[in-house]
Amino acid sequence: MKPDQIPPTDHTALDEQQCMKLLATVPVGRIVYTVRALPAVMPARYHLGEDGSVLLRAAAKSELVRAVSGALVAFEAGEVSGSDGSGWSVTVLGQAEVAAVPRQHDTWLRGPGQVSIRIRPELVTGRVLPAAPTGRI
Incomplete structure (x- = not known):
């Protein structure tokens, strides 16, 4: 078998x-945090700030806000093809900052009883998932 015929492993x-760039292409990811020393994962709509x-x-009085305020968290987003298993995944690690949303801020973040959660990237990693060999996902 030639090197270019070997399936990526x-x-x-x-x-x-x-x-x-990939994070900017999907609207939903997953925030990973801890609650009472146990891991928790929650899907979340998001967007990237200019920085x-x-x-x-999130709702100001939610368990999520209580758990992540000032904590080191992970955020993951990605896409995987249902047909061949190919795709990508990106993870952002950083400190979560919870704040009221200023009036001049993006209307997407504003809402009654809502606060913003900002995760400033300290470590950003990503991987491409190769397509599975034919017939095996």
Whole structure:
């Protein structure tokens, strides 16, 4: 078998710039945090701030806000094809900052009883998932 015919077996790493471009293409990801020392994962709509921060909104009195305020959290987003298993995944690690949303801020973040959660990227990693061999996802 020639080298170009060998199916990829490892995930290809992405650089930070590629990761940020991919994050900008999907509207929903998952925030990963802890509650009473146990891992928790919650889907969340988000968008990227001008500085590359991941911006979420949440109910001010929610368990999520209590758990993440000032904590180190992870945020993951990606896409995977249902037909061949190919895709990508990007993870952002950073401190979560919870704040009231200023009036001049993006209307997407505003809402009654809502606060913003900003995750400033400290570590950004990403991988490309190769297509599975034919017939095996």
